[in-house]
Amino acid sequence: MAGFSPEWLALREPADHAARNPQLLAAVGAFFAAKPSLSVLDLGCGAGANLRGSYAVLPERQHWTLVDHDADLLAVARERLVGWADEAREQGEELVLAKDGKTITVDTRQVDLDKDLDWVLGWRPDLVTAAALFDLTSKRWIERFVAALASQKLPLYTVLTYDGRENWKPAHRSDARMLAAFKHHQHLDKGFGPAAGPEACDIMAEAFRKSGFAVSTADSAWLLDEGHRDLRDALARGITDAVRETGQVEPAAIAAWLEARQAAASARIGHQDLWARPV
Incomplete structure (x- = not known):
């Protein structure tokens, strides 16, 4: 699976938290409101942003297992969670965090989600969650993943799955060509087979739905204005790097698009959140 730098994850985290759909998040919280404690499995956890974006609506006692293929990112996640918490201590291999009156224990595991999916889901958490993950996985992997959750009646809350919508302002003559090439790149293998992308x-x-789950989806688009210039710049550079790899747009057009995007007034980048639970 392709990796992401801690710097990129830190840059996007405020935009991710702002974009997360509040109605869907509240629905997840309401579903577990009667439980005094909750175990959560966070897939592809990166630097731990999903925990920081979700914890507030969940029960007072939470146990999170953070899973990622990248051992360095797992170390960064632990470090950032310690800095974020009101109080933090180590208990064996676990972190015990206090945040806003909640007690959150955190375990980190280095796992290959392509090879070890069934083993990980065998831990039987109360909730499976992920952020900005599933557009990297393949249709076949997603269907296998859903079948595994359905067999154990495990709910899923996932946020910020890229959906292919982009609206940069002002418009540029190469927007459509760049987006088409970027979507082509999004379907390339990211470690799980041909990616499902948008x-x-x-x-x-x-x-x-075919498995009999209740499913809710909601918009969680990034709205990037002048206050997100660094993120917009990094995003535009990442898009141009991906488009160059496809060979579908000539270099001069890519360079002109990048220059225009670095001076853009705003960008709306489409994402979707999803909440699926057994009925």
Whole structure:
């Protein structure tokens, strides 16, 4: 699976938290409101941003298992969670955090989600969650994942799955060509087979519905204005790097698009959140 730098994850985290759909998050919280404690499995956890974005609506006692293929990112996650918490201490291999009146224990595991998915889901958490993950996985992997959750009646809350919508302002003559080439790149193998890319959320929702789950989806687009210039710049550079790899747009057009995007007034980048639960 392709990796992401701690710097990129830190840059995007405020935009991710702002974009997360509040109604869907509240629905997840309401579903677990009667439980005094909750065990959560966070897939592809990166630097731990999903925990920081979700914890507030969940029960007072939470146990999170953070899973990622990248051992360095797991170390960064632990470090950032310690800095974020009101109080933190180590208890064996676990972190015990206090935050806003909640007690959160955290365990980190280095796992290959392509090879070890069934083993990980065998831990039987109360909730499976992920952020900005499933557009990297393949249709076949998603269907296998949903089947595994359905067999154990495990709910899933996932946020910020890229859905292919982009609206940069002002418009540029190469926007359509750049987006088409970028979407082509999004379908390349990211470690799970040919990636589902922008279709991932729809594929997952359909698979859950066929399995008899109740499914809710909601918009969680990034709204990037002048206050997000560094993120917009990094995003534009990442898009141009991906487009160059496809060879579908000539270098001069890529360079002109990048220059225009670095001076853009705003950008709306489409994402979807999904909440699926057994009925």
